Amino acid sequence: MENTSYIALSRQNALWRQMDVIANNMANANTPAYKGEQMMFREYLMNTRSSNRTVGDKLSYVQDMGVLRDTREGPLTKTDNPLDIGIHGEGYFQIETQAGMRYSRNGHFRLDEAGMLVNSQGSAVMDNRDNPIIFAPNETRIEIAGDGTVSTENGVVAQLKVVRFANEQNLRKAGDSLYETTDDPEAIQRPQVVQGMMEESNVQPVMEITRMTEMLRQYQSAQNVIDKEHERTLKMIETLVPRNA
Numbered sequence: 001m002e003n004t005s006y007i008a009l010s011r012q013n014a015l016w017r018q019m020d021v022i023a024n025n026m027a028n029a030n031t032p033a034y035k036g037e038q039m040m041f042r043e044y045l046m047n048t049r050s051s052n053r054t055v056g057d058k059l060s061y062v063q064d065m066g067v068l069r070d071t072r073e074g075p076l077t078k079t080d081n082p083l084d085i086g087i088h089g090e091g092y093f094q095i096e097t098q099a100g101m102r103y104s105r106n107g108h109f110r111l112d113e114a115g116m117l118v119n120s121q122g123s124a125v126m127d128n129r130d131n132p133i134i135f136a137p138n139e140t141r142i143e144i145a146g147d148g149t150v151s152t153e154n155g156v157v158a159q160l161k162v163v164r165f166a167n168e169q170n171l172r173k174a175g176d177s178l179y180e181t182t183d184d185p186e187a188i189q190r191p192q193v194v195q196g197m198m199e200e201s202n203v204q205p206v207m208e209i210t211r212m213t214e215m216l217r218q219y220q221s222a223q224n225v226i227d228k229e230h231e232r233t234l235k236m237i238e239t240l241v242p243r244n245a
Contacts (some may be wrong), residue, residue, distance in 0.1 A: 008225040012041070015219045021067060022212050033105035033177060034201035036070040038209075071168045074202035076194060082142050083109045083117070086197035091162040091188050094126040095119055095178060101126075103185070105161065105199055106177035111135065117150075121176050127158035128187060144195040162191035189232045 018039045028034040078084045085107035087093070102123070109125055112118050117125045117133040124132040125219035128148075135142065139152035148160035163185035165171065171179035 004108075006203045008222045009230070011222045012219055012226075015215050015222070019212065019215050021217075022208050022215065024139060026165070026205060026212075029201050029203045029208075032108055032199050033074060033199045034203060035074075036203040037073075037199070038065045040066050040068050041056070069145050069169060069171075070202060072202050074200045077200055078196060079119055079198050080196050082144070082195060084198045085109060085160070086194045086195055086199045087162060088192040090164050091191050092164070092185075092186065093119075093180070094130075094161045094163055095123045096126055096132070097121075097123040097178070099174070100180070102174050103171065104178055107193075108219065109197060111115050119176075126161045128161045129158075129163070131158070132160045133160075144193060146192060146194070148191050148193050160191070160193060162188045162193065164188055186202050224244040 021037050021039050025036045041141050055110065073087075073089065076088065085093075087105055087107065092105055093105055094105060097101045106119065108120055110123060113151070115135040115137060117135070119125060127133050127150075133150060135152060135157065136154065139154055139157075141153045143151045144160070145151070148162055150157045150160060165181065165183050165184065165185060170183050171181045174180040
């Protein structure tokens with residue numbers, strides 16, 4: 001008799017987790033290069049105590065499998081900042097942090113006190129030889145070609161390292177728009193980068209609000225099932241259990 005309520009509760013738990021993901025997408029709608037996420041679910045079949053057959057007599061629950069990242073490119077916005085770099089198409093910048101190599105599509109870079117190209121957190125941006133990119137004090141006109149070649153008035157300085165992965169879903173969030181992974185990166189020989197542009201989040205707030213509204217309706221529907229089952233159980237108890245004289 002409790003199976004109906006348990007099944008409805010499994011659906012509510014899944015919807016609650018999905019709502020958390022949607023809320024996180026909304027919170028990062030203005031985060032540069034943020035990629036929207038959604039939950040992955042599957043049907044989980046469990047035998048009942050009386051199940052002696054291969055087919056039938058099974059209970060169907062909802063089970064979350066993990067989070068799927070939307071890796072599609074976000075819109076590129078012009079900033080006119082020569083150290084803002086957007087990636088067109090696939091690829092990630094390689095960033096050296098104190099915790100090891102990390103990867104990011106957030107190309108909001110700057111120069112530190114030593115003239116090294118770093119990200120917003122001060123971590124070094126790598127070139128295609130896995131070295132930091134450092135400019136001389138007298139180099140002021142920084143130009144970045146479409147293939148990632150970095151030049152100044154004194155000539156070519158380096159080439160940005162842009163990498164890709166066989167399965168981008170294996171990348172794990174490491175905070176500050178960075179990803180980490182144990183997979184080996186593959187260097188893109190001729191990446192497509194744009195100077196003076198920033199990639200925006202690919203989250204569409206209107207779509208997320210629509211999804212949030214649908215999740216709320218489904219949650220209320222599951223709650224209605226639980227309430228109806230509770231009422232049915234109470235009526236059954238009143239009918240089957242004799243009252244004391």
